[in-house]
Structures are given as structure tokens and as C-alpha cells.
Amino acid sequence: MTTSPDVVDGSSQPPADPASERAAAPLPSATLGGDSKRSIEQIALLLFITAPFLALVAAVPMAWGWGVSWLDLGLLVAMYYIGCHGITIGFHRYFTHGSFKAKRPLRIALAIAGSLAVEGPLVRWVADHRKHHRFSDAEGDPHSPWRFGESVPALMKGLWWAHIGWMFDEEQTPQQKYAPDLIKDPAIRRISRDFVFWTMLSLAIPPLVGGLVTMSWWGAFTAFFWGSLVRVALLHHVTWSINSICHAVGKRPFKSRDRSGNVWWLAVLSCGESWHNLHHAEPTSARHGVLRGQLDSSARLIRWFERLGWAYDVRWPSADRIAARREASQPDTA
Structure with a gap:
């Protein structure tokens, strides 16, 4: 498997000099969320992180006190997995790494579904992740847990x-450098720029459905609490755990130039993303869970898209390729 020429993730390249990243003058961004964060944006980011997190903390005692309806749980699960697969299949495997090609309607649908996860504008998300692969767990990686050293406090x-x-961090990934292919697409550029709209829509769908089904304001409120706030908080922390936990612990059966590991207990919630060691060994692979028993719902959906003719040129990992990446001599980390 090789990286598509229109994908600029740098995953097949050796780590570049991070000094060159800082030296280059930032080009103007064509999407919402440019190459530096303003104070108002940082405040908004803090709000969108803390509010859902507080809802998640309050979820257990609130459920213990007055319960949660099946409608609330249904909305939480449905919205969670729409957003999660939008991130894993769309933002990550398709837009970042070019693991497959998609017909135009699927391309747009994946961009919108990923935006409903409330994890930032599409172009910024992709640029950050491509830079992560370029410098993975080395100087220049935007979010390596080894940034401050290897002692326990560090x-x-x-x-x-x-x-x-x-x-x-005020210093942001230059989008023109890492995601020029997305910026050139007017539809994708528009979806990325309209991130605030997709956020509001994502938060509004559960209370709208809950209110209409129950015909009550209370039904709208509980649906908002579970289907919007708790759902967003849970999805955020699962996604962020791929950056933190999966680069600190986990089994490493495949050769990679970083510390990415497989964390089995995150597999279902992360839609297959926590089989992270294989991903960093073969970044363009459409399937991350390649060993027996490794659940990967994102790969299953991509297979269905392929059979329906919506996706094509899918980069499925071959047995020979997997065997070549095995590193049986390296001890696993718990």
C-alpha cells in the first residue's frame, strides 16, 4: 500500500525538521479555524470541552435519581456512532489517509457526519492529523504524550x-501545507467553514426529536442532556484517548517508528481506531483491526460502501503485507 499522491499526510516519509515548520510564513487559511487560535476561539473551545464533560460527570447521579428513557439512550447511541464513524471513516481513513476513493455523495456525507462529532473544522482536523503522522512521537508531533520526557511526572x-x-496551543498546523487538496474542493471548504452550523445542528437534533416524540419540554431536555451533552463528551474523550492512551500503552505486534499501541478495550467505542499500532505501521490501510477477534466497525462499513459501489479502490491490507509488518521479537506493553 502506498499513499495516494493527493494525500499529503507524510506518513510514508521520515520525520521532517520541525524548525522548518516554524520558519515558514503561514499562508492565509481558506477555512474556519486558521493557523493560529484567537482568544475568543480558545474561550469557545474551553466551553465546548467543559460543558459536555460536566454533563458526563453529572450523568451517573442524575440517572440514579430519575432514570433515563430508552429514547434518550437511543438518541445517544445513534448520534454517537454517526459522529464516530464520520470521524473514523470520513475525517481519518478517507480525508486524511486516502484509504479509499468515494463517489461525490458519499464524500459529502462523510464530511458532514464527521462535522457532527463536534471535533473541529474538517480541514484543521485533517491537517493536524497529517502533521501528527509526519512527526509521530518525535519533536513536532502536535499531541505526543512523550513530549515532556519518559519519567512518571513527565x-x-x-x-x-x-x-x-x-x-x-496557539501555534497551529499550516493548513495550506498539510491539507491543500481539501482546500481546493469548494464543497469541502464550505463544510469546514460552516463548522459552527454543524455543531448547532448536532446539538439540536436530539432535543428536537425528544420533544416531538414525547410532546413535552422535559422530553426535549432529557434528550438534550443525554443525546447532545453526554454523547459529545463521551465521543470527545474516546477520540482524545487515541492520542494519549494509545501512544502510551498497548500491545505493539507491528513494526512502526513510534510508540503507537493496540488498546482492545477502546475498540468498540472508537469504532476500530484503537487498533492503533497497525494504523501507524500501515497508515493508508482501510482496516485497522487485522488480527483475529479485532472488531473494526469502520472497516465493515467501508466494505459495505464498496459493495454498494459508493467506495472504490479500497486499500485492504494483504496477508503478505501484514506478515511483513509483524514484529514478534518486540515485547508487548500491558
Whole structure:
């Protein structure tokens, strides 16, 4: 498997000199979320992180006190997996790494579904992740947990940085350098620029459905609490755990030039993304869970898209390729 020429993720290249990243003058961004974060944007980011997180913390005692309806749970699960697969299949495997090609309607649908996850504008997300692969766990990686060293205090600080802290860094990835292919697409550029609209829509769908089904304001409120706030918080922390936990612990059966590991207990919630060691060994692979018993719902959906004719030129990993990447001599990390 090789990287498509229109994908600029740098995953097949050796780590570049991060000094050259800082020296280059930033080009104007064509999408919402440019190459530096303004104070108002950082405040908004803090709000969107803390509000859902507080809802997640409050979820258990609130459920214990007055319960949660099947409608609330249904909305939480449905919206969670729409957004999660929008990120894993769309933002990550398709837009970032070119693991397959998609017909235009699927391309647009994946861009919108990923935007409903409330994880930032599409172009910025892709640019950050391509840069992550270019410098993975080395100087220049936007969110490596090994940023501050390998002692226990340094790793604790690094895990916080990789999980949340890096998003508040004023120095941002140059989008013109890392995602020029997306910026050139008017439809994708528009979807990325309209991130605030997709966020509002994502938060509004559960209370709208809950209110209409129950015909009550209380039904709208509980649907908003579970289907909007708790859902967003849970999806955020699962996604961020791929940056932090999956680069600190986990089994490493495949050869890669970083510390990416497979964390099995995150597989279902992350839609297959936590089989992270294979991903960094073969970044353009459409399937991450390649060994027996490794659930990967994102790969299953891509297979269905392929059979329907919506996706094509899918980069499925071959047995020979997998065998070549095996590194049985390297001890696994718990």
C-alpha cells in the first residue's frame, strides 16, 4: 500500500525538521479555524470541552435519581456512532489517509457526519492529523504524550497534553501545507467553514426529536442532556484517548517508528481506531483491526460502501503485507 499522491499526510516519509515548520510564513487559511487560535476561539473551545464533560460527570447521579428513557439512550447511541464513524471513516481513513476513493455523495456525507462529532473544522482536523503522522512521537508531533520526557511526572504531564492540552496551543498546523487538496474542493471548504452550523445542528437534533416524540419540554431536555451533552463528551474523550492512551500503552505486534499501541478495550467505542499500532505501521490501510477477534466497525462499513459501489479502490491490507509488518521479537506493553 502506498499513499495516494493527493494525500499529503507524510506518513510514508521520515520525520521532517520541525524548525522548518516554524520558519515558514503561514499562508492565509481558506477555512474556519486558521493557523493560529484567537482568544475568543480558545474561550469557545474551553466551553465546548467543559460543558459536555460536566454533563458526563453529572450523568451517573442524575440517572440514579430519575432514570433515563430508552429514547434518550437511543438518541445517544445513534448520534454517537454517526459522529464516530464520520470521524473514523470520513475525517481519518478517507480525508486524511486516502484509504479509499468515494463517489461525490458519499464524500459529502462523510464530511458532514464527521462535522457532527463536534471535533473541529474538517480541514484543521485533517491537517493536524497529517502533521501528527509526519512527526509521530518525535519533536513536532502536535499531541505526543512523550513530549515532556519518559519519567512518571513527565508522562503524566504528557498524557494531559496529548488528551486535551494540545488543543489550546496557539501555534497551529499550516493548513495550506498539510491539507491543500481539501482546500481546493469548494464543497469541502464550505463544510469546514460552516463548522459552527454543524455543531448547532448536532446539538439540536436530539432535543428536537425528544420533544416531538414525547410532546413535552422535559422530553426535549432529557434528550438534550443525554443525546447532545453526554454523547459529545463521551465521543470527545474516546477520540482524545487515541492520542494519549494509545501512544502510551498497548500491545505493539507491528513494526512502526513510534510508540503507537493496540488498546482492545477502546475498540468498540472508537469504532476500530484503537487498533492503533497497525494504523501507524500501515497508515493508508482501510482496516485497522487485522488480527483475529479485532472488531473494526469502520472497516465493515467501508466494505459495505464498496459493495454498494459508493467506495472504490479500497486499500485492504494483504496477508503478505501484514506478515511483513509483524514484529514478534518486540515485547508487548500491558
